[in-house]
Amino acid sequence: MIKVSVMYPNKPDARFDHDYYRDKHMPMVKSRMGDACLSYSVDKGLGGGAPGAPAPYVATCDIYCESVESFQAAFGPHMKEIMADVPNYTDLQPVMQISEVVVDRQ
């Protein structure tokens, strides 16, 4: 299994509508991807490693799929619509990472 992480780097005065992201954007992504999205998670940054340090990312999501190929096949056709929704919740440019899930919630 792989996961695709989308991470929104934190910065002062960042605009990020966590409610919209949770209630509108991510359910739309799941809906468009169908069963290829096995599951997804959404996180809200609280802090960094040192006391009082800001979170490196204001928000992240993880999309779990069987393979990179199944992600691309399900996400690609809807990418334009999904990307067009981004300004509705943020003006941040996300960082993306594709990972192999080595240990899954053990």
Add this chain to the structure above:
Amino acid sequence: MIKVSVMYPNKPDARFDHDYYRDKHMPMVKSRMGDACLSYSVDKGLGGGAPGAPAPYVATCDIYCESVESFQAAFGPHMKEIMADVPNYTDLQPVMQISEVVVDRQ
């Protein structure tokens, strides 16, 4: 529920022993934290967002706890031992983030 993410930034020639991390380090962390660690995940970076782009992080882990306080109470007393094990699998300096789990594998 919160999660503590430990992310090892990728760089050329980074040393990272994924087997040691999965088989020795993270089970040790779980063992020391006991039930305060509800579960944990380990991921291996495969790539970035653009085709052929390197993964931002060579490896990451997520440690799930009920609260920041329960994490600190369980991790703090063992931090010295846990940190002393890091050179056994990498010379990278990790980035840490504490997040609120907003949507959990829906």
